[in-house]
Amino acid sequence: MNHLPSSPITRRLPWAMLALLAGGFAVFWSPKANADTAQLQTLLQRNNCSACHLIDKRKYGPNLNEVAARYAGNAGAVALLATKIRAGGSGVWGEDMMPPQPTVSEADARTLAELILALKP
Numbered sequence: 411m412n413h414l415p416s417s418p419i420t421r422r423l424p425w426a427m428l429a430l431l432a433g434g435f436a437v438f439w440s441p442k443a444n445a446d447t448a449q450l451q452t453l454l455q456r457n458n459c460s461a462c463h464l465i466d467k468r469k470y471g472p473n474l475n476e477v478a479a480r481y482a483g484n485a486g487a488v489a490l491l492a493t494k495i496r497a498g499g500s501g502v503w504g505e506d507m508m509p510p511q512p513t514v515s516e517a518d519a520r521t522l523a524e525l526i527l528a529l530k531p
């Protein structure tokens with residue numbers, strides 16, 4: 411009758427493995443782990459958009475998930491937003507005015523528009 415003593419470690423190990431697995435999946439599925447979102451964050455910060463826009467919360471301007479939802483299925487949206495990003499404007503989301511962003515290159519404006527529209531709200 412040799413009963414193996416089960417130490418606290420062998421008893422907890424399966425749970426620890428499960429927790430690790432669950433954690434791994436959470437990171438894998440989280441939108442923040444998405445490469446496009448990371449690229450968008452970098453561009454938003456580099457071009458100082460983050461002063462007014464966050465992806466998932468309203469700051470001064472509309473949150474970018476809302477922007478993606480509003481233009482979902484709109485074929486002309488990339489061109490429209492790329493232009494608006496450099497020219498600024500108001501009246502679409504309220505009275506607040508987005509100032510022109512002339513230091514943003516046309517290429518960056520287009521990439522920003524594409525990445526914003528690719529968000530899955």
Ligand code: HEC
Nearest residue numbers: 457459462471495499500501502503504506507508511522
């Ligand atoms: C000083 C604050 C401010 C900064 C800086 C700013 N925005 Fe905005 N943005 C706004 C406001 C306010 C609006 C809403 C304008 C409107 O209602 O037409 C807006 C609107 C937008 C929209 C939606 C446009 C539409 O017509 O639906 C996009 C996309 C956008 N901004 C992207 C950017 C990007 C990219 C940058 C950085 C290059 C940036 N914004 C910098 C304040 C700002």
